[in-house]
Amino acid sequence: MPRLAKVPRELAFLPFVGSRAVARGLITKRMLSGQTWHRLLPDVYVHADGYQPDDHRMWCDAVALTLPPGAAICARSAAFLWGVNLLDRQTPVAVVLPSTYRPRGHQRVAVSYQRLTGDDITRFANLPVTTPTRTAFDLGRILPRTDAVVAVDALLARRVVRLDTLAGYLAAHPPCPGIRQLRQVLAIAEPLSGSPMETRLRLVLVDGGLPPPVAQHGVHDSRGRLVGRVDLAYPGWRIAIEYEGDHHRERAQFRRDVARLNDLRACGWLVLRFTADDVLRHPDRIIALVRQAIAERERPA
Structure with a gap:
């Protein structure tokens, strides 16, 4: 049975530069060509046990x-x-x-x-990375408009950047491509957005x-007790608009949803629930249903 090569502690987990490891005497050039190591980039390797092809952090x-x-x-x-995937x-x-x-x-590197x-530029876990503000600034400019709003909303919700800080950075920055879109993105950005799909629904x-709905609106009963928070709301019409993700299919979550829905109805709220299929494939259906709900609420009793 062949003996397993001893793996230096410095090379056991994270990617490393092969030529530097050889120069330090941690490994030989011949050893790098063996099955113990996986080549990621020119002269960059990782231990085979740590190789995860879809691990973005590893890359x-x-x-x-x-x-x-x-x-x-x-x-x-x-x-x-910064915590936003x-x-x-x-x-x-x-x-x-x-x-x-x-x-x-290299196919695993996108250069600008x-x-x-x-x-x-700052450092995150010893990696050079654009600051949260600069990251939001760039994503708000370069991504397609909807994706840009999703990205900025998510960074705001993560609380790694503030809307006023981002607006101030934009105001002080010299003109560059995408600035006009970024201004539009900041005008509709929502720090309280609960998820990317809630942003897309909004x-x-x-x-x-x-009309722009209110995000994460708290609904109270006649005694002032908080019944729950709804994803999006038109408080004046008592219309709640909810995004239903896959987690709502779990039995325990389903039971909580039923109880919460009954409480909202008891408070006089109409709840409209939409799925990813509605948001991504049938937006016209959503708009029609919400318009109809508003018209019904405005109709005299």
Whole structure:
């Protein structure tokens, strides 16, 4: 039975630069070509037990080892590090580089070139990353409008950035591509949004010409007791609009939902519930149902 190679502690978990490990005598060049190590990027490796092809954090750790001074992880990848997951499967690591640096391309790295100030870059777990404010600033400009609102809402809800701070950063920043969209995004951003799908549902209503709903509205009964908070609300009409995710299908959650729905109805509230299929594929149906509900509530009894 062959003996397993002893793995140095420094190389057991995180990606590392192969040539540096060899220079330090931690491993030999020949050992790097064996099955114990997985090559992620040119001269960047990870122990085979730590290789997870869809682990974005692993790829961030690996890419950071290749970045020159003044570069940083940015955009969706920075948001991920700040606790907001906007990633698809196998999304490449987004990095911003100085304009004078031209690395070899790689499918797991998405490169952009911008001039960042020292205040735009910080460190997260020893990784160079754009600050939450700069991350929100970039995502609000470069993503498609709906995705941009989702991203900014999520960062605001995470409380890693404040709306007034972001607005101040925008006001002080020189003109650059996407500024007009970012202003529109900030005008409709909602720090109380409970999830990306709630943001998308809110945008369906607003873009459909309906009044902006109130997010996370608390409903109280006649004694002032809090019955519950609804995702979106038109308090004047006592209309609640809820997004129903998959977790609502669980038995315990379903029972709580039924009790809460009955309490809301007892308080005179009409509750409209919508799914991802409604939001993504049938927005016109949502708009029509909400308009009908408003018309019924405005009709004299």
